Each structure stands twice: as structure tokens, then as C-alpha cells.
Amino acid sequence: MAVSTEAPKRKQAGWQARTEAVHAYIFMSPVILGLLLFTLGPMIISLALSFSDYNLLNDFKLIGIGNYTKLLQEELFWQSLKISAIYSVVSVPLGLVISLFLAILLNKKIRGIYVFRSMYYLPTVISGVGVAMLWKWIFNGKHGIINNLLGMLSIKGPNWLLDEQWALVALIITSVWGVGGTMLIFLAGLQGIPYELMEAAEIDGANRWSQFRHITLPLLSNVTFFNLVLGIIGALQYFTDAFVITGGGPNNATLFIAVYLWRHAFQFLNFGYAAAISWVLFLIVMLLTLLVFRSSPLWVFYESERKVK
Amino acid sequence: MHSKSTSAFSLASVLAYLGLAIVVAIIGLPLLWMVLASFKESAEIYQIPVTWIPQRPTLMNYPDAWNAVPFATYFRNSIFTTACAAGSKVLLAISCAYALVYVKAPKRLKDVTFLVILTALMVPAQVTIVPNYITMSHLDWVNTYQGIILPNAATAFGTFMLRQYYMGLPHEVIEAAEMDGATHMQRLWLVVVPMAQPAIVTVGIFAVVSEWNDFLWPMIVTNSNDMRTLPIGLFGLFQTEGMQNWGIIMAGTVFVVLPVIVLFIRTQKWIVDGIAAGAVRG
Numbered sequence: 001m002a003v004s005t006e007a008p009k010r011k012q013a014g015w016q017a018r019t020e021a022v023h024a025y026i027f028m029s030p031v032i033l034g035l036l037l038f039t040l041g042p043m044i045i046s047l048a049l050s051f052s053d054y055n056l057l058n059d060f061k062l063i064g065i066g067n068y069t070k071l072l073q074e075e076l077f078w079q080s081l082k083i084s085a086i087y088s089v090v091s092v093p094l095g096l097v098i099s100l101f102l103a104i105l106l107n108k109k110i111r112g113i114y115v116f117r118s119m120y121y122l123p124t125v126i127s128g129v130g131v132a133m134l135w136k137w138i139f140n141g142k143h144g145i146i147n148n149l150l151g152m153l154s155i156k157g158p159n160w161l162l163d164e165q166w167a168l169v170a171l172i173i174t175s176v177w178g179v180g181g182t183m184l185i186f187l188a189g190l191q192g193i194p195y196e197l198m199e200a201a202e203i204d205g206a207n208r209w210s211q212f213r214h215i216t217l218p219l220l221s222n223v224t225f226f227n228l229v230l231g232i233i234g235a236l237q238y239f240t241d242a243f244v245i246t247g248g249g250p251n252n253a254t255l256f257i258a259v260y261l262w263r264h265a266f267q268f269l270n271f272g273y274a275a276a277i278s279w280v281l282f283l284i285v286m287l288l289t290l291l292v293f294r295s296s297p298l299w300v301f302y303e304s305e306r307k308v309k
Numbered sequence: 310m311h312s313k314s315t316s317a318f319s320l321a322s323v324l325a326y327l328g329l330a331i332v333v334a335i336i337g338l339p340l341l342w343m344v345l346a347s348f349k350e351s352a353e354i355y356q357i358p359v360t361w362i363p364q365r366p367t368l369m370n371y372p373d374a375w376n377a378v379p380f381a382t383y384f385r386n387s388i389f390t391t392a393c394a395a396g397s398k399v400l401l402a403i404s405c406a407y408a409l410v411y412v413k414a415p416k417r418l419k420d421v422t423f424l425v426i427l428t429a430l431m432v433p434a435q436v437t438i439v440p441n442y443i444t445m446s447h448l449d450w451v452n453t454y455q456g457i458i459l460p461n462a463a464t465a466f467g468t469f470m471l472r473q474y475y476m477g478l479p480h481e482v483i484e485a486a487e488m489d490g491a492t493h494m495q496r497l498w499l500v501v502v503p504m505a506q507p508a509i510v511t512v513g514i515f516a517v518v519s520e521w522n523d524f525l526w527p528m529i530v531t532n533s534n535d536m537r538t539l540p541i542g543l544f545g546l547f548q549t550e551g552m553q554n555w556g557i558i559m560a561g562t563v564f565v566v567l568p569v570i571v572l573f574i575r576t577q578k579w580i581v582d583g584i585a586a587g588a589v590r591g
Contacts, residue, residue, distance in 0.1 A: 017413070020412055020413045020414055021414050021415060021418070023408065023412050023414075023493050024408045024412040024414030024415075024418060024419070025414075025418075027404040027405060027407055027408035027412060027493070028404075028405045028408045028409070028414075028418075028422050030401045030404070030405070030463065031401045031402065031405035031422075031426070031463045031464075031465075031468055032405075032422055032425055033463075034401065034459075034462050034463025035425055035426065035429040035463050035465055036425065038437065038441055038459065038460040038461075038462075038463070039429040039432050039437055039465070040425060040428060040429060040432070041440070042436070042437035042439075042440035042441050042444070043432050043436050043437060043440075045440040045443075046436050046437065046439055046440050049439065049440065056443070056446065102332060105325065105328050105329055105332070106329075108322070108325045110322050110325055110326070114578070116329050116333065118573075118574075118577040118578075119333055119336060119337070120332065120333075120336065121573075121577070122336065122570070122573060123336055125518050125569055125570075125573045126522075126566045126569050126570060126573075127522060128521075128522030128523075128524060128540055128565070129522070129524050129540035129541075129543050129544050129565065130540070130543060130562040130565040130566045131562075131566070133543065133547060133558055133559075133561075133562050134339055134340075134342075134343045134559070134562055135339070137343075137346070137555055137558070137559070138339055138342070142357065143354065143355055143357070143359060143555075144359075145338070145339075145342055145359060148358065148359040151358070177335075177336070177339070233431075233433075236433075237433045237434065237435060239435070239525060240524045240525065243524075244524075244544060244547075258435050261435050262525075265438070265439050265442075266529060271439050271443065274439050275436075275439055275440075278433070278435045278436040278438075278439065279436065281433060281435060281436070282432070282433055282436050285431070285433060286431070289431070
């Protein structure tokens with residue numbers, strides 16, 4: 001079917017637009033299909049499940065808001081909320097401060113800095129079960145290096161993972177070890193700060209601290225914002241380390257929401273109930289993200305606004 | 310790069326090196342301890358005070374770990390599922406991001422696609438895991454490769470990142486290729502992909518690392534040793550050997566971590582620069 005050269009231009013344009021649209025469909029549909037089938041679809045299904053008492057044996061039957069009311073009365077649910085809240089409130093700011101500090105160290109223009117950058121990022125790449133295993137041994141009360149090093153300073157370390165008061169602390173320390181990703185994003189932000197700005201401040205007699213306080217921090221606030229959002233989402237979904245290192249124990253002292261959810265889904269096979277927990281988690285994540293977004297005009301400083309003023 | 314501070318050994322640069330070195334120690338000591346422990350005999354591991362350098366170094370933990378659980382099978386499964394899922398993630402993201410930026414499709418179609426990607430970015434894995442498991446069990450795909458791979462075959466994060474990167478590429482080059490009559494396939498593979506290489510490599514390495522370390526989903530969707538991947542196998546080794554034989558566990562951990570470290574060392578320049586570039590643009 002040859003296209004006549006005398007065909008009206010509009011017809012040709014229409015044909016072209018159609019082939020463009022067909023291309024768009026072909027190029028985009030695999031990703032869309034994948035995300036719809038395994039992420040967004042399941043999200044809706046789990047909402048439906050959360051109003052049912054489904055497990056692999058029962059048929060799907062709606063039971064109203066029963067799972068949610070039961071959840072609110074469950075002591076362990078509140079415990080898991082508490083643990084996840086404490087963990088997020090401590091580990092997210094701590095991680096931000098430490099990774100910003102490291103990024104500033106890595107932003108120095110000195111020889112060999114590239115090697116250091118890679119080394120600092122290494123813990124992020126190898127995270128997972130292997131490293132969790134390693135930490136479990138490091139925190140061993142008797143044979144672990146932490147207590148051994150403390151012993152050299154004549155401090156008697158706690159039995160970290162078996163102590164209700166210290167198990168969560170141990171997990172927070174573990175999380176700080178893996179701040180490489182956050183650090184790298186800060187580093188990228190730092191490198192975007194024009195050098196002349198710092199030089200000018202120095203000439204004006206600003207000391208290091210006021211340079212940091214009045215130039216670096218404000219110019220970095222959009223990066224901090226990005227890291228804060230990612231940090232909150234990550235902290236609330238925290239699972240693998242807790243599951244491997246403490247398994248939620250001792251006596252539920254490290255029962256994170258995700259661990260609590262796992263127990264109900266795959267130990268007790270209460271799929272409906274687990275779906276309700278997952279939706280509560282999702283709503284909390286959304287709400288906090290929204291709050292951070294809403295708060296951003298108060299503390300996030302954008303380049304474009306500066307130009308307007 | 311060649312400012313005065315590089316050559317002069319000022320007090321500031323000495324302090325900087327000192328700070329950098331302390332952090333390297335904090336990062337490196339646990340890893341060093343792990344490797345050293347993997348060469349210790351069982352008795353020495355439980356010895357007090359704790360030793361650093363193995364007194365009677367042994368290689369036995371490695372064959373012992375290798376034989377305690379079917380590590381060869383785990384390796385095969387991990388390599389296969391990681392290659393498939395990461396490969397598919399990268400290929401699909403490359404083409405989807407291309408369509409979002411360079412194909413003149415109806416705006417509505419693009420907007421909906423972009424919305425799907427952004428929403429998917431926010432959904433926690435925990436929300437999708439139960440329905441995905443139910444789907445897999447209805448399809449009889451529990452304990453199969455497709456069961457492990459398919460839910461991870463597309464990436465919202467990678468697609469988003471590539472889209473941001475593509476938008477920063479010089480449009481004139483792609484338009485010139487269009488004038489020369491290049492098809493979309495040619496424009497994508499001969500023009501856009503070579504230019505976007507740093508971002509594509511970064512997305513690829515992220516995908517490989519996240520598949521290799523993935524724990525929750527493969528643990529749920531597999532139920533026999535012949536389908537398990539390395540992280541699940543290592544966790545199983547820990548459950549069977551437990552506290553009795555930590556040298557074996559550390560040797561097993563080296564099995565899991567070493568390939569990632571090697572990959573990282575070979576590609577680290579790409580990753581560190583790629584993320585930095587992506588973050589600055591994004």
C-alpha cells in the first residue's frame with residue numbers, strides 16, 4: 001500500500017501521528033504492564049483483601065472493617081507502631097547528619113578522594129542478609145568485636161541483641177553503617193554549590209560554621225528534603241535487618257511493622273489481616289510524605305525563588 | 310583539581326585525611342573481621358579474649374560451608390534470576406523512558422504512564438507481596454523462576470531516572486537523526502543509548518545489586534532448596550548451623566558478598582559519577 005505523494009498533507013500528518021502513537025504504546029507498554037500487574041493492581045487487591053478474611057483455604061468473603069477494628073485492639077500492633085516510630089525518629093535524622101558530615105569530608109579536593117568515595121559507598125552495595133549476619137556476630141555479647149573493643153576501654157558492654165533495651169540501639173547503629181546512598185546524594189548537592197560563593201563569604205570574614213549555617217545548609221535544603229523523604233519511606237519499610245538480626249525479639253522489642261506484617265502473612269497465613277496492616281503502613285507513609293511536602297516551603301530554599309526576589 | 314591545597318600539606322588536609330581514615334576504619338573493620346573469622350577454627354572463634362589474626366589459619370570453613378547447603382545451586386539460581394530480572398528492568402526502562410521523552414504520542418497517554426510510574430514508586434513492597442503471592446500460587450508459579458523474576462521485571466525507579474537523564478540530552482542530535490530518516494529503533498539504540506550510557510550503567514548496577522540482595526520476595530515465593538537464591542540459602546545455613554559454627558556462616562557470607570564487591574570495584578567510577586550526575590539533573 002503505497003502512500004500517494006499527492007495525498008493531502010493532513011492525511012499524511014494523521015498517519016504519522018498514528019504511527020507515533022503505536023510506537024509509544026509498543027515502547028511503553030511492557031513497563032506499564034509490569035507495574036500494573038505486579039505493583040498497582042496488587043495494591044488495589046490488597047485493599048480489597050483487607051476487608052476480607054481470605055487465606056489460601058477460605059474463599060474470598062468480605063467481612064467489612066473487622067480486620068481494622070481488630071488491629072486497633074491488638075497490643076502487638078501498637079507495639080510495632082511504637083518500634084517503627086522510635087526507629088524512624090532516631091535513625092532518619094542521625095543518618096542525615098552523619099551522611100552530610102561524610103559528604104562534606106568527601107567534598108574536599110585532596111588527592112585520592114575518589115578512592116575514599118567508593119569505599120564509603122561500599123556498605124550500601126553489599127547490604128542485605130550477608131551483612132545482617134555479620135552484624136549479628138559483631139553484636140554478640142561474648143564473642144563480638146563491639147563488646148571486645150568496649151572491654152579494652154574497661155567498659156562492660158550489654159548483651160546487645162538479647163537485651164530489650166539495647167536490641168533496637170544495635171539495629172540503629174547497623175543502619176548508620178549503610179548511609180552511603182544518602183551521602184552520595186548530599187555529595188552531588190555539595191558539588192553543585194558554586195565555589196565563588198564560598199570564596200566570597202570567606203573574604204567577607206565568615207568563619208567555617210557560619211559558612212555552613214548560612215550558605216551550605218540553605219543551598220542544600222532541597223537535597224536534604226529529598227533525602228528526608230526517602231529516609232522516612234525506607235525507615236518505615238525496614239525489614240531485612242530486623243528479621244535476620246533479631247527476628248523481632250527479644251520479647252518483641254524490635255517488632256517493626258514490616259516484621260509484624262510478615263508474621264501474620266506468612267507464619268499465620270492471615271492474608272486479609274496482613275493486607276490491613278500493609279494498608280495502615282501505606283497510609284502512614286503517604287501521610288508523612290505529604291506532611292514533609294507541606295512543610296517544605298518553611299525550610300526548603302529553591303534556586304528559582306531566589307532569582308525572583 | 311590542581312588547587313594549592315592538593316600540593317601543600319597544610320594542617321587542614323592532614324586533619325581531613327585523618328577524618329577520612331577513621332571512617333574507612335569504621336567501614337572496613339567489620340568486613341575485615343568477617344574475612345578473618347572465616348579463616349578461624351571453630352574453637353578459636355569462641356575463644357576469649359577475641360582474636361583478630363587467626364592463630365591457626367584454616368581454609369576448611371569454605372568447603373564446609375559449600376557442602377553444608379547446596380551453594381552451587383543457590384549461585385546458579387541467583388545468577389540466573391538476577392540476570393533475567395536486571396536485564397529486563399534495564400531494557401524495558403530504556404525503551405519506556407525513550408517513548409516518554411522522544412516519541413510524539415498523545416499527551417494523555419504520556420501523562421497516564423508517568424502517573425503510573427510515580428505512584429508505583431511510592432507503593433511499599435509489603436503492600437504488594439500478599440496479592441503477588443496469591444497470584445503466583447493460583448498460576449502454580451510458586452517455586453519457579455518466572456515466579457521469582459516476573460514481579461521484578463519492570464522498574465519504576467529506573468524508568469524515572471532514565472527519563473530525567475534523557476531530558477537533559479541535546480535534542481538537536483536526535484532531531485538530526487530523525488531528519489536523516491532514522492527509525493525510532495535506530496534513534497534509540499544508535500543515538501540515545503550511547504549518549505545515556507552513564508545513567509544506563511547506573512540503573513543496571515542498581516538493578517543487579519537489588520536483585521542479588523533481594524530477600525523478602527524470593528524467600529516467600531520459593532519453598533525448596535533447588536529454587537532458593539543465595540540470600541535465602543545463607544539464611545537457611547544460619548538456621549541449620551546457627552550459633553554452633555560461626556566460621557562457616559562467615560565463609561558463606563563471603564560467598565554472597567564477594568561477587569558484589571568485585572562488581573562494585575570494577576564499576577565504581579560509573580556508579581559514583583552516574584548517581585551524582587542523575588541526582589544533580591533530577
